[in-house]
Amino acid sequence: MANKKRHWLWNLILLITLTVCLLAFIVHYKNWTKIEPNSIKMVSGVYYKEIKFVDxxxxxxxxxxxxxxxxxxxxxxxxxxxxxxxxxxSLTDKKVYVFVDNFEQQKIRLVYQDSLKLFFNYKDSVETIELFSLFESKLNALKKQN
Incomplete structure (x- = not known):
């Protein structure tokens, strides 16, 4: 029985496909947030939103x-x-971003720039509550400044 080798190109295509699938899973696995002094950045897959606390x-x-x-x-x-x-x-055509890791738990409803909305939470409800407290404190601090 002859031992037939696979062409190197098929091995390369298989490796690239597995790598892309793994990266797509990692990016969509959870909501990635980065809290900066003046804003919060949220990323989940191809969806990205940056919201300034003053907005x-x-x-x-x-x-x-x-x-x-x-x-x-x-x-x-x-x-x-x-x-x-x-x-x-007839009056509105508003887009709403949703970054929800768990529909079963409470979500944070954020209204920014007068009427735009964003809903999000984490898998861990404690993290969600901590982020909600951060938003409340930032919002109260900004109201005191004005």
Whole structure:
């Protein structure tokens, strides 16, 4: 029986495919946040949002996000990320970012730049509450300055 070798190109394609799949999983695995002195940056997969603390109008905890139309993004098990749109009426066509790691837990509802909304949470509810407290303290500090 002849021993037939696979062409090196197929091995390279297989290695590149596995690497890309692994990187896509790592990027979508959780919501990545970076808190800076003046802003917060949120990344999940291809979705990126930077919000300056001075632009935040209100912050609250909600049990459920409202019904919205998903423009693009994904939902899997208890996780959902993407760009959504509030149900369109004649006056508004607002886009809403959603970075939710666990639909079962409370979410932070952030209103910024007068009417834009963002919903997010972490898998760990303690982390979510800590971030909510940070937002409240930053918002209170900014109100005292004005």
């Amino acid at each position: 935040v109008d209100s912050v609250s905890m909600v049990q459920r996000i409202p019904a919205m139309e998903r423009l693009n993004g994904f939902s899997a098990l208890s996780k959902g990320n993407g760009l959504y749109r509030e149900f369109k009426d």
